[in-house]
Amino acid sequence: MAKRRVPEVVVRRLAVYLRILREVDLSDSRFVSSAELGEWAGVTPAQVRKDLAMFGEFGKQGVGYQGLNLRNELARILHTDEIVDVAIIGMGELGAALARYIQRRHAASREYPFRVVALFDVDPAKVGVTVEGVGVDHLDALADRVRERKVRLAVVSVPAAEAQLVTDRAVAAGVRAILDFAPVKLRVPPHVRVHYADVSLELHQLAFYL
Amino acid sequence: MAKRRVPEVVVRRLAVYLRILREVDLSDSRFVSSAELGEWAGVTPAQVRKDLAMFGEFGKQGVGYQGLNLRNELARILHTDEIVDVAIIGMGELGAALARYIQRRHAASREYPFRVVALFDVDPAKVGVTVEGVGVDHLDALADRVRERKVRLAVVSVPAAEAQLVTDRAVAAGVRAILDFAPVKLRVPPHVRVHYADVSLELHQLAFYL
């Protein structure tokens, strides 16, 4: 699968489709049409069909897509058909809130694929503490821990000034995708993917429409 | 200014340019070229010029853009040249973390335009508590408070099941822009703008690249 050729917007919409299919009650006989799914996701039916067609032929003409099958296919495409281990770097209020949120959702539903397996901070008061069953390690243990637990997805929730440093360490240890909450553009090698979740940037954008 | 004609991506980049210009030390004589700004923001110089040209002629041929002036213009365009009051609905861990984050940044720098002026929750244990100088009100007080304080920007950090309800109330009280942390597509009238900050959705997208 030539990933470089899949537009980012398509990946985003696939994630939306999957979330919707997880919310809907799906019996074996439940078929979902591109019109229905489009309606729920807020996109055109043609868009839905085009997005899905990039990855295979999942539908049946005249009937639509079998809901359960499509849900499975989407999970497979997005690599969330198996548990995905996550490290959270930075155990401030935000990091702690994220850790608990993810862990609780994972515990509550086997449908929720993300599992927190490593937490890091530099504050001696935080190192050793346990958050939802996961111990907080010192940042210096990051490389070892990440390698040992084969973590490929990391959340960065440290202050802006430290974001690049912890990113470099995480990447060196094998992390391939990063969700960055710090308001800093991270420099990473081309094989590493970064998404930004920058609250201030979002607020600035929204302010434009006031 | 015909806002409907400004692509969303342009607004996002303007916010990025502004953030960068706030980070750079700018003397009165400091001029910034589209090449420089593009380099910092990770876009082409042509892109920078095109984005800015949508709103006016801010540069000088042969010289570039006067840094301080451009910063002011961008703040004006994004409506963050004055304080922007924000309400946060839902004082769970995430909501509380966001409230403190925004309030502290506002207190630390007069450059940071967002100010929290109202907090809401339904939990009697939280109502009455003060977070960084702002009292938590019961959700039932939302309409009154939002109207009284003329809040137009709100953050929704309640559980998914309540997100639509609190949104409806906020919109009825005059809110025009919403940053939604709940994993739900909100239905709002056309004059209301919603941005989504959905951690699980971001993680799903990133998992695709693993």
Added chain:
DNA sequence: TAGATTGTTAATCGATTAACAATC
């Protein structure tokens, strides 16, 4: 003035939408 960089037009690129033959 000579050199540099803007603002803008034209060319390119890519994504969305429309349309329809294939087919369940």
Added chain:
DNA sequence: TAGATTGTTAATCGATTAACAATC
């Protein structure tokens, strides 16, 4: 079969990039 909906091609739309005359 008749009706419905897919997968896919073609048409449209919009955003990005390139190029350059204007001009500081």
